[in-house]
Amino acid sequence: MRALALASVLAALPPLCTPARAEFPCDELWGERNAVYGEAGYCFRTPRGIKAFGNADCRYDDIADVPLSARDRAKVAEIQRQERAAGCPR
Incomplete structure (x- = not known):
């Protein structure tokens, strides 16, 4: 009986990934990536x-030209996976 009551309470709660709540994790993931x-x-283009x-020490205008180690490529891929799962804007 208690499990059913708990399930009813949980079902009534708002979803965790509303746009307002998703914004902070998306900003954090954007920053990490x-x-x-x-x-x-990389030479950033957007304000x-x-x-x-900043762009003080940038050397690569095209993101495809940025030399990343295998570890950094894996980190970027994982961050992008998390961004997709969180529904972050592209």
């Missing part, structure tokens, strides 16, 4: 990217 590119020398990371 772009920090990898920024440290590797958001430039404001967050």
Whole structure:
């Protein structure tokens, strides 16, 4: 009987991934992902990217040209997976 009552209470709660709640994890994931590119020398184009990371030491205008280690590529891929799962905007 208690399990049924708990299930009813949980079902009545709002979803965890509402746009307002999803925004913070998405911002955090965006920052983590772009920090990898920024440290590797990517030249950011958007005002958001430039404001967050700057372009003082950038060397690569095309993200495909940024040399990433296997570890960094795996990290970026995992962050992108998390962004998709959280429904983050592209």
